[in-house]
Amino acid sequence: MGPPLSDTGMETLEIVAKDYGKAGVRLLHLAKYGALHVINELEVSTSLTLNSEKDFRTGDNGDIIATDTQKNTVYILAKQGGITTPEEFALRLANHFIKKYSWVVTARIQVKQFPWRRILDGAGEEHNHAFVSSPESIRTCGVVLERGNPPTVSAGIRDLQVIKTTQSAFTGFVNDEFRSLPDFADRIFSTVVTADWTYNGVEGVDYDSAYNIVLETVLDVFAGPADKGIFSPSVQLTQYQTQSMILKKIPQIAEITILMPNKHYFPFDFTKFPIAGIQGPASGQVLYPVDKPSGTIQSTVARTPRSNL
Numbered sequence: 001m002g003p004p005l006s007d008t009g010m011e012t013l014e015i016v017a018k019d020y021g022k023a024g025v026r027l028l029h030l031a032k033y034g035a036l037h038v039i040n041e042l043e044v045s046t047s048l049t050l051n052s053e054k055d056f057r058t059g060d061n062g063d064i065i066a067t068d069t070q071k072n073t074v075y076i077l078a079k080q081g082g083i084t085t086p087e088e089f090a091l092r093l094a095n096h097f098i099k100k101y102s103w104v105v106t107a108r109i110q111v112k113q114f115p116w117r118r119i120l121d122g123a124g125e126e127h128n129h130a131f132v133s134s135p136e137s138i139r140t141c142g143v144v145l146e147r148g149n150p151p152t153v154s155a156g157i158r159d160l161q162v163i164k165t166t167q168s169a170f171t172g173f174v175n176d177e178f179r180s181l182p183d184f185a186d187r188i189f190s191t192v193v194t195a196d197w198t199y200n201g202v203e204g205v206d207y208d209s210a211y212n213i214v215l216e217t218v219l220d221v222f223a224g225p226a227d228k229g230i231f232s233p234s235v236q237l238t239q240y241q242t243q244s245m246i247l248k249k250i251p252q253i254a255e256i257t258i259l260m261p262n263k264h265y266f267p268f269d270f271t272k273f274p275i276a277g278i279q280g281p282a283s284g285q286v287l288y289p290v291d292k293p294s295g296t297i298q299s300t301v302a303r304t305p306r307s308n309l
Contacts, residue, residue: 015056019108021047022067025074029083037129040083041114044090046070048097049106063103073097086111086141087153087207094145106146112158113139136160137193139211155211156196161263162222163190167229188287189232190263193218197246200254200303210250217246218258235260235297243301255302262295 023045031038048070054060077096083089090109097107117134118126137160145151168189173179195214199205221242224230232238243256265287270278277283 015053018053018056019047019049019106020064020067021045021108022070022074025071027075027078029078031082035128039116039131041116042083042086042089043112043114044074044093045110046074046093046097047108047110048101048104049108051103051105065097065101065104070097085207086113086139087143087155087205090141090143091145091151091153091202094143094151098145098147104147106144108145109143111141113141115139137215140196141207151202152198153202153205154196154198155207155214156194157211157215157218158194160193160195160215160218161190162193162219163188163263163265164223164229167224168232170234188265189222189235189238190265191235191260192263194259195256197253197256199252201252205252210252213249214246214256217249218242221245235262235295236299239297239299240301243299247301247303255300257298257300259296259298261297264290264294266290 025044025046027042027044029040029042046067048065050063052063054062055064073096074093077092078089081092090111093109094107097104115134115136115138116131118128119130119132121127138158140156140158142154142156143151165188166186168187169185170187171183171185173181195218197214199210221230221238222232239258239260243258246256247253268286268288270286
């Protein structure tokens with residue numbers, strides 16, 4: 001075995017990246033406005049980069065803001081200022097770490113918001129203080145704040161599963177000796193949408209409105225009009241049309257990345273079963289899901305020229 005690595009001699013070792021923080025800080029914030037109550041359930045992750053390397057190189061912990069301290073900071077700032085949007089809270093946390101600790105070079109904050117909606121009573125009115133989990137999708141955001149620079153704010157959608165049973169095709173792709181997939185002129189289109197977008201600034205951004213517009217646009221471009229839908233010749237085109245529409249609607253978004261993996265549903269083969277009522281279109285279709293392997297289609301669309309993110 002050779003000698004241990006060191007910074008002496010002919011070889012110089014460089015720490016090219018370093019940060020530390022607290023992941024998975026869960027909290028439920030409750031605000032009471034008389035009889036009307038508002039809840040926000042978040043999972044927050046913090047990460048800090050310091051201007052020295054002495055903790056890594058010599059074991060000197062004098063500049064370390066303990067990860068437990070970072071966790072406490074999440075709870076304390078939530079209690080002090082409340083929570084309006086995940087982006088606003090992430091910005092407040094990042095600014096706190098930069099302003100309070102002069103040796104913090106970069107603060108990175110990630111927030112995941114868990115979805116709740118108000119329960120409707122028998123008359124269709126929203127309840128003042130009772131909620132039901134509504135996991136249609138999960139909202140995320142991130143803030144990176146480097147000392148001396150403006151913050152970068154990003155946001156995202158996770159776990160948005162959609163399906164349509166027609167108005168989707170996939171034909172005309174490469175036909176060579178490796179191909180086994182037939183052309184599909186009419187197929188089920190199902191995917192679980194992941195979207196991430198970056199804002200070109202923080203001034204005048206309505207984060208709630210922007211998130212809702214992105215979510216609505218993803219669903220509108222995927223589904224189309226209620227009576228006849230919209231035809232999709234490929235996941236790629238649907239993805240690009242979605243991104244283009246979002247950038248058109250929200251000028252504060254600089255770029256957007258969307259990932260749309262295929263969620264396959266294959267028809268079960270009933271031809272071996274000579275049983276009445278299971279053959280022909282009148283009996284409907286029975287399909288089974290196949291999660292893996294799965295095709296993945298991902299793209300990023302940005303404004304030209306690209307903003308300085």
